Structures are given as C-alpha cells and as structure tokens.
Amino acid sequence: MATxxxxxxxxxxxxxxxxENNWESFKALCEAKGLSASKALQNFIQNSLxxxxxxxxxxxxxxESSQNIDIxxxxxxxxxxxxxxxxxxxxxQQPQPPAIDPTIEARLDAMEAALSGKS
Numbered sequence: 178m179a180t181x182x183x184x185x186x187x188x189x190x191x192x193x194x195x196x197e198n199n200w201e202s203f204k205a206l207c208e209a210k211g212l213s214a215s216k217a218l219q220n221f222i223q224n225s226l227x228x229x230x231x232x233x234x235x236x237x238x239x240x241e242s243s244q245n246i247d248i249x250x251x252x253x254x255x256x257x258x259x260x261x262x263x264x265x266x267x268x269x270q271q272p273q274p275p276a277i278d279p280t281i282e283a284r285l286d287a288m289e290a291a292l293s294g295k296s
C-alpha cells in the first residue's frame with residue numbers, strides 16, 4: 178500500500194494544465210538556475226502578491242494554435258452559460274405576474290350581457 182503524502186499545514190497542492198513540451202522546457206530552465214519548477218512558481222506568486230501586480234509576461238496572452246483558441250472559447254462559453262443559468266434561476270425565484278388578466282371572465286360576462294341586451 179502506498180504511503181499518502183500529507184502537505185504541511187497551510188499549504189495547498191495546485192494543479193494546472195500546461196503544454197507538455199513547455200513544462201519540460203520550464204523545468205530545465207529552472208534547474209539551470211538552481212530552482213525547482215515548484216519553487217520558481219512559488220516565487221512568482223509571492224512576488225506578484227507583494228507587488229500587487231502581475232508581470233507583463235503573465236498578462237501577455239499566448240496563442241500558439243487553434244487548440245488554445247478552442248480552450249479559451251470553451252472557458253468563455255462556460256462562463257456565459259453559468260451567467261445565463263444564474264439569471265434564469267433568479268427570474269424563476271421572483272414572483273411572476275399572471276399570464277392572463279384575472280378579471281377577464283368578469284369582463285367577458287359584462288360584454289356578453291351588454292351585447293345580449295342590445296339584440
């Protein structure tokens with residue numbers, strides 16, 4: 178049976194998607210600088226939080242292929258659908274006015290009486 182690794186208190190294991198070749202190149206770059214990829218990412222996060230901003234490299238979108246565009250479109254579609262669903266749920270929770278005038282029967286009876294009295 179494998180031993181389960183427990184993170185130190187206050188730490189979170191983060192996962193993300195990245196191109197396999199880019200990940201291997203990033204790890205090699207980090208190793209050449211004497212850092213692990215994990216430590217480099219931790220440094221980036223802490224420095225960004227300390228500066229209260231992201232560096233220009235983090236803000237520059239990278240589109241290498243149509244596959245990346247598809248992923249971005251999927252993410253936007255998911256956000257839009259979630260917003261629409263939220264608005265629909267909110268509308269359903271609000272009282273709706275009756276679809277038909279509740280006094281229509283009385284009004285029809287009055288019109289019939291008026292018409293029958295004229296004939």
